[in-house]
Amino acid sequence: MHELLHTAFVFLIIFLVVFLLNVMPAFAPPTWSVVSFIAVRFSSNIVILAILAAVAATLGRLLLAKLSNVIVRQKLIREETRKNIDVVRTRLESNTRLTFGLFLFYAFSPLPSNHLFIAYGLTALKLKLIAIPFLLGRTVSYGFWAFTASGIAGMLSYDAVKSKSFFGFYFIATQIFGLLIVWIFTRIDWQRLFDEKELRWRK
Numbered sequence: 001m002h003e004l005l006h007t008a009f010v011f012l013i014i015f016l017v018v019f020l021l022n023v024m025p026a027f028a029p030p031t032w033s034v035v036s037f038i039a040v041r042f043s044s045n046i047v048i049l050a051i052l053a054a055v056a057a058t059l060g061r062l063l064l065a066k067l068s069n070v071i072v073r074q075k076l077i078r079e080e081t082r083k084n085i086d087v088v089r090t091r092l093e094s095n096t097r098l099t100f101g102l103f104l105f106y107a108f109s110p111l112p113s114n115h116l117f118i119a120y121g122l123t124a125l126k127l128k129l130i131a132i133p134f135l136l137g138r139t140v141s142y143g144f145w146a147f148t149a150s151g152i153a154g155m156l157s158y159d160a161v162k163s164k165s166f167f168g169f170y171f172i173a174t175q176i177f178g179l180l181i182v183w184i185f186t187r188i189d190w191q192r193l194f195d196e197k198e199l200r201w202r203k
Helices: 002-023 031-042 046-076 079-093 096-108 114-123 128-155 169-187 190-196
Strands: none
Touching: 002 031, 002 046, 031 046, 031 128, 046 114, 046 128, 079 096, 079 114, 079 169, 079 190, 096 128, 114 169
């Protein structure tokens, strides 16, 4: 009984850590690296770990998208900018299969998704359109990285596995670049781009 409670407590901590990391809009360590570290350090069940982390990451990202909608879209950006973003919303609503496929493809990759969900939240689209593909993709992705990390750690001595700082130049640069992409997303004249196939900045 004691061991069962201990295991449940550990899983709860992992869930909360992953959830909070995915609510952060920027400068959080990539979840796949955290999952890989847990798999190596604690020899966790990879299948359970991947599913748990994927559920936590999905819920965290959905909350991030919701906060992006409530705080940024409704309070910080102008009505003109909202109307411009709504052009993207209309296109995505008319092609839900494309939206599903794009998020599923992206979720399979180790690329950071915080900026993607912030941009999605700005469109005010229904979150259920992206929840399932992201959950499926991240489950497979986290399982792959955890299994790979465990395999590599098994071939090397523990002392040989050295970690690098999450806040190196490359990491910070990618986070800043991602935020820049979100800003560019709000500045593109989407109506002109869709109708005339011409990329223009909004005045």
